Amino acid sequence: DPRRFTVMGAVNSPGAVEVATPDVSILDVLSAAGGLQTDRADPNAIFVYRDDPAANGLPTVYLLDLEEADSLFLASCFRVGREDIVYVGTADVITLHKFLDLIFSPANGLFMSQ
Numbered sequence: 001d002p003r004r005f006t007v008m009g010a011v012n013s014p015g016a017v018e019v020a021t022p023d024v025s026i027l028d029v030l031s032a033a034g035g036l037q038t039d040r041a042d043p044n045a046i047f048v049y050r051d052d053p054a055a056n057g058l059p060t061v062y063l064l065d066l067e068e069a070d071s072l073f074l075a076s077c078f079r080v081g082r083e084d085i086v087y088v089g090t091a092d093v094i095t096l097h098k099f100l101d102l103i104f105s106p107a108n109g110l111f112m113s114q
Helices: 026-032 069-077 092-113
Strands: 003-009 015-019 041-051 059-064 085-090
Touching (some): 003 026, 015 026, 026 085, 059 069
Antiparallel strands (some): 003 015, 041 059, 041 085
């Protein structure tokens, strides 16, 4: 009975993914999504968003830094629930690149048309 999970952000196949194992970890979900995008993903910013009833209706956000060696062990043990959302942040350099594109794109259009 495959289980469906939502993965968003800088992964190779964002969206709903299916995992067939009964106990699903963050690593299972990221693997089912094709892994992190090597040129865009920030391995320091792996988030799990969970609507935790024990938190008085407030969502709980877990942050995992895959650049830390012990985080890989934690990621293999951290269980993901059906309602959880896994989000992989983009690297700061991508945000800078988008900003520079926004600033310099109109100027490039001026130079190209002449």
